[in-house]
Amino acid sequence: MISGYRRNEIIGHNCRFLQADDRDQPERAILAESISKGVECKVEIRNYRKNGDLFWNELFMAPVRDEKGAISHFIGVQNDVTERKKTEHDLRQQKLLMEQKIVERTSALKESEAFLTSIIETMREGLLVLDPNFVVLSANYHFLRTFKVNLEDTLGKNLYALGNNQWDIPQLKELLVKILPTNNPVVDFEVEHDFPHIGKKLMLLNAYRVELEGQFKDQILLAIEDITEKREIERRKDDFLSIASHELKTPLTTIKGFMQVLERSVPKDASEKFLSTLSKVSTNVDRLNNLIGELLDVSKIQTGNITLHKANFDFDKMVMDAVDAMQASTNTHKIIVQGKTNAVVEADESHIIQVLNNLLSNAVKYAPEGGNILIEINNVSEYVKLSVKDDGLGMNAEDAKRVFERFYRSSEIQKHFPGMGIGLYICDQIIKNHKGTLWVESEKGKGSTFSFTLPKGGSDDE
Amino acid sequence: MNRKKILICDDDAGIMDLMEIILDEQGYHVIAEMDSLKVKLLIEKECPDLVVLDLWMPVLSGDMILQTIRGMPTFKNLPVVAVSASNDGRKIAMAAGATAFVAKPFDIDHLLEVIARPLDYC
Numbered sequence: 291m292i293s294g295y296r297r298n299e300i301i302g303h304n305c306r307f308l309q310a311d312d313r314d315q316p317e318r319a320i321l322a323e324s325i326s327k328g329v330e331c332k333v334e335i336r337n338y339r340k341n342g343d344l345f346w347n348e349l350f351m352a353p354v355r356d357e358k359g360a361i362s363h364f365i366g367v368q369n370d371v372t373e374r375k376k377t378e379h380d381l382r383q384q385k386l387l388m389e390q391k392i393v394e395r396t397s398a399l400k401e402s403e404a405f406l407t408s409i410i411e412t413m414r415e416g417l418l419v420l421d422p423n424f425v426v427l428s429a430n431y432h433f434l435r436t437f438k439v440n441l442e443d444t445l446g447k448n449l450y451a452l453g454n455n456q457w458d459i460p461q462l463k464e465l466l467v468k469i470l471p472t473n474n475p476v477v478d479f480e481v482e483h484d485f486p487h488i489g490k491k492l493m494l495l496n497a498y499r500v501e502l503e504g505q506f507k508d509q510i511l512l513a514i515e516d517i518t519e520k521r522e523i524e525r526r527k528d529d530f531l532s533i534a535s536h537e538l539k540t541p542l543t544t545i546k547g548f549m550q551v552l553e554r555s556v557p558k559d560a561s562e563k564f565l566s567t568l569s570k571v572s573t574n575v576d577r578l579n580n581l582i583g584e585l586l587d588v589s590k591i592q593t594g595n596i597t598l599h600k601a602n603f604d605f606d607k608m609v610m611d612a613v614d615a616m617q618a619s620t621n622t623h624k625i626i627v628q629g630k631t632n633a634v635v636e637a638d639e640s641h642i643i644q645v646l647n648n649l650l651s652n653a654v655k656y657a658p659e660g661g662n663i664l665i666e667i668n669n670v671s672e673y674v675k676l677s678v679k680d681d682g683l684g685m686n687a688e689d690a691k692r693v694f695e696r697f698y699r700s701s702e703i704q705k706h707f708p709g710m711g712i713g714l715y716i717c718d719q720i721i722k723n724h725k726g727t728l729w730v731e732s733e734k735g736k737g738s739t740f741s742f743t744l745p746k747g748g749s750d751d752e
Numbered sequence: 753m754n755r756k757k758i759l760i761c762d763d764d765a766g767i768m769d770l771m772e773i774i775l776d777e778q779g780y781h782v783i784a785e786m787d788s789l790k791v792k793l794l795i796e797k798e799c800p801d802l803v804v805l806d807l808w809m810p811v812l813s814g815d816m817i818l819q820t821i822r823g824m825p826t827f828k829n830l831p832v833v834a835v836s837a838s839n840d841g842r843k844i845a846m847a848a849g850a851t852a853f854v855a856k857p858f859d860i861d862h863l864l865e866v867i868a869r870p871l872d873y874c
Contacts, residue, residue, distance in 0.1 A: 543767055
């Protein structure tokens with residue numbers, strides 16, 4: 291029935307016809323051996339139905355003995371296990387596939403781990419991984435190099451015990467014990483410490499505690515940047531700039547003073563040319579003085595060393611005074627003030643005056659044809675707002691976007707109006723330091739409007 | 753009229769020259785000294801009505817001289833106008849006990865005004 295043969299096609303035939311031409315199956319040897327030894331056996335052998343279809347035959351064969359114990363014949367029980375065989379085969383295939391995938395994944399993981407390790411080892415910042423009890427699990431090359439230690443003396447040790455307790459730093463403990471658990475991650479925490487062998491180091495610490503559930507939970511990543519040298523370079527640059535500015539200002543004082551002496555002693559019959567020459571020299575001495583001051587400002591802004599001396603002042607009066615002073619120095623432009631704030635502002639008045647003067651002198655400078663400069667002041671909720679509008683050259687969108695960048699000069703502007711490109715950068719930084727905003731609206735050929743807002747109450751970061 | 757005596761001290765010859773000219777023009781009696789170490793003795797000897805003192809000088813800085821002056825009972829109220837081209841000049845001058853501070857480069861009218869102010873009260 292299984293085989294599709296009829297009874298009379300089977301009885302009296304050797305059952306080998308069931309294997310058709312598939313004669314090399316090792317199971318046949320097992321069958322032959324069982325027959326010769328007269329023992330039972332069980333094989334799974336490929337058989338073929340009458341129509342040629344393969345089926346897996348689970349053949350159980352056992353000898354049948356007569357009364358004397360001699361083998362009279364063998365009995366075979368056949369069972370079609372094609373389905374099971376197929377399932378087994380599929381399973382094996384699946385397993386193979388899985389194994390192959392695992393090999394691939396493992397190698398990808400290894401690659402990725404090697405990649406991460408190479409990143410960690412290459413970066414120029416010390417990195418420690420600590421367990422929740424501050425025992426060092428790993429330390430990268432830069433850490434070892436910066437702090438002149440080797441891996442054996444570092445791994446598995448408590449952070450505070452490293453190198454004769456040289457990491458037992460109160461500020462660091464505070465960071466790891468108090469700040470990190472409540473304020474995860476900790477960004478740019480500055481620590482200064484005098485190490486016994488390598489000397490005083492200024493370090494910037496960034497720390498992160500792994501919150502993710504799993505084997506890495508509560509491990510601590512501690513990145514240590516050595517900024518000792520960087521800070522020293524900044525300090526030297528500041529020193530250099532302040533010395534340079536002092537040295538430049540000294541002869542400038544003499545030039546300016548003697549210019550004034552000259553102006554006082556101008557003969558009554560002096561020519562127009564003489565007077566205008568004198569006034570031009572004087573203007574440029576002041577310009578030079580401003581440039582020196584600005585350079586110093588830029589350096590201070592860059593190193594974050596600007597100190598704000600905040601006090602309450604009358605905003606409208608400050609504006610009027612600055613406008614009067616500027617109006618006195620130009621007769622080609624008319625400066626008109628519109629609006630009123632009646633506000634008392636808490637800010638560094640000298641800085642705000644510096645911004646306003648810069649915006650006003652730009653308005654004069656970039657409207658060489660003369661004309662009106664319109665100043666509008668008003669209140670915008672908790673802020674005062676001031677706009678300076680000129681009918682000057684204006685600028686294209688690209689320039690408007692970049693005009694507050696340090697040393698940015700539009701190439702076209704630079705041809706006609708040389709400058710260093712730091713005035714508006716300083717203005718922007720000053721307004722930012724006061725938590726206000728400075729922006730420009732402009733169209734080429736139609737003038738520009740520079741506006742800033744300033745919080746009346748001052749910023750609350752002091 | 754009794755001419756007021758002003759002692760000026762700055763390590764820069766150009767500035768000394770300038771100040772001598774403008775103060776002299778105003779009718780002051782000017783004593784000029786470029787050596788910071790001699791200032792204290794000169795004050796004791798000349799008893800000036802006012803001192804114009806540069807802050808940034810070699811050997812003895814202006815603020816050190818100023819502190820010395822303030823420690824001398826006779827001169828603890830002597831008007832001293834500090835001048836400097838350094839940015840933190842005002843802070844240093846006031847901390848050391850200056851009567852007034854003028855930043856370099858100065859406007860000479862402003863400097864003369866600051867000098868005249870304490871002298872008017874004398």
